[in-house]
Amino acid sequence: NAGVMQNPRHLVRRRGQEARLRCSPMKGHSHVYWYRQLPEEGLKFMVYLQKENIIDESGMPKERFSAEFPKEGPSILRIQQVVRGDSAAYFCASSRLGGYTFGSGTRLTVV
Amino acid sequence: EDKVVQSPLSLVVHEGDTVTLNCSYEVTNFRSLLWYKQEKKAPTFLFMLTSSGIEKKSGRLSSILDKKELFSILNITATQTGDSAIYLCAVENGSSNTGKLIFGQGTTLQVKP
Numbered sequence: 001n002a003g004v005m006q007n008p009r010h011l012v013r014r015r016g017q018e019a020r021l022r023c024s025p026m027k028g029h030s031h032v033y034w035y036r037q038l039p040e041e042g043l044k045f046m047v048y049l050q051k052e053n054i055i056d057e058s059g060m061p062k063e064r065f066s067a068e069f070p071k072e073g074p075s076i077l078r079i080q081q082v083v084r085g086d087s088a089a090y091f092c093a094s095s096r097l098g099g100y101t102f103g104s105g106t107r108l109t110v111v
Numbered sequence: 112e113d114k115v116v117q118s119p120l121s122l123v124v125h126e127g128d129t130v131t132l133n134c135s136y137e138v139t140n141f142r143s144l145l146w147y148k149q150e151k152k153a154p155t156f157l158f159m160l161t162s163s164g165i166e167k168k169s170g171r172l173s174s175i176l177d178k179k180e181l182f183s184i185l186n187i188t189a190t191q192t193g194d195s196a197i198y199l200c201a202v203e204n205g206s207s208n209t210g211k212l213i214f215g216q217g218t219t220l221q222v223k224p
Contacts, residue, residue: 005152033211042115042214043154056211091153092215093212099159100145100212104152 004029004094006076006103013082013110021106024074025094026039033100034060034067037089049075084111113138114125117200117215125223126218128190132218134200135182144176144210145182149197156183190222 005024013019013023026034030050035043045059060067064082069075079086091105115136124130126170143161147154158167160176160183167174171190176183187194198217201212 019124024190033213034210040216042117042216043201043212045211045213048211099156101156102147 004092004101004103006090006092006106007020008106009104009108011108013108015083015110016081019079019108019110020084021077021079021090021092021108023077023092023094023103025092026096029094029101031095032069032093033056033093033095034075034077035091035093037090037091037105046077047101074082079108081107084110086110112204113213115200115202115213115215115220116181117198119218120216121186123218123221123223124190126191128184128222129188130190130220132185132187132198132200132220133182134184134215135213136200136202136213138202138204138213139180140180140206141205145201145203146174146183147199147201149199149217154199155174172214174177190220191224192224195220195222 004026007022032049035048036046045105047060048056052071061087064080066078087110089105089107092103093100118133143159145159147204158174164177171188174185197217199217200215
């Protein structure tokens, strides 16, 4: 069981480009959560997905951010037209009947 | 608004010391409180607490929850340099079955040799 896999580990984008972050949950887990961690801050909830459904996106900015968890393949967090303020660590967690396992995160740097 | 507050924000101790980390919360529909240790990568799970007054223990780490006063503490005895990390407290909101976690800011612990 490889745990929650996130890639890439590090991503550098220029302002205005798109960033795509991927998360493969643990085997058997059907719930995926995305969190963002800004420097010197705790993790902030962004979005909760089940297969093919967004359940709660209350923490996700309304513009430029989107997330999906297709029937096949990993969950994707997509940030369009990135700005410097998007630089952060993005963590994915998966769960099944409670108990959350986090991936190692993707560190996004916008230059 | 749901809120989790940790204190202190940072702490420097020497090996062998005992530390107590605090976490207080205000959550509309409490389900559980979790402690995580974060080094340079993924937060790793330490404890999940759901009932008041029952201490959970793992080696030199222990934690307890007080649901009346709305707080939890994480104790680390005989600290080692390997305990240096950010310790995150999170509360699970059980509303709407979303199960999302509300995190505190974290306590950065540095253990000096």
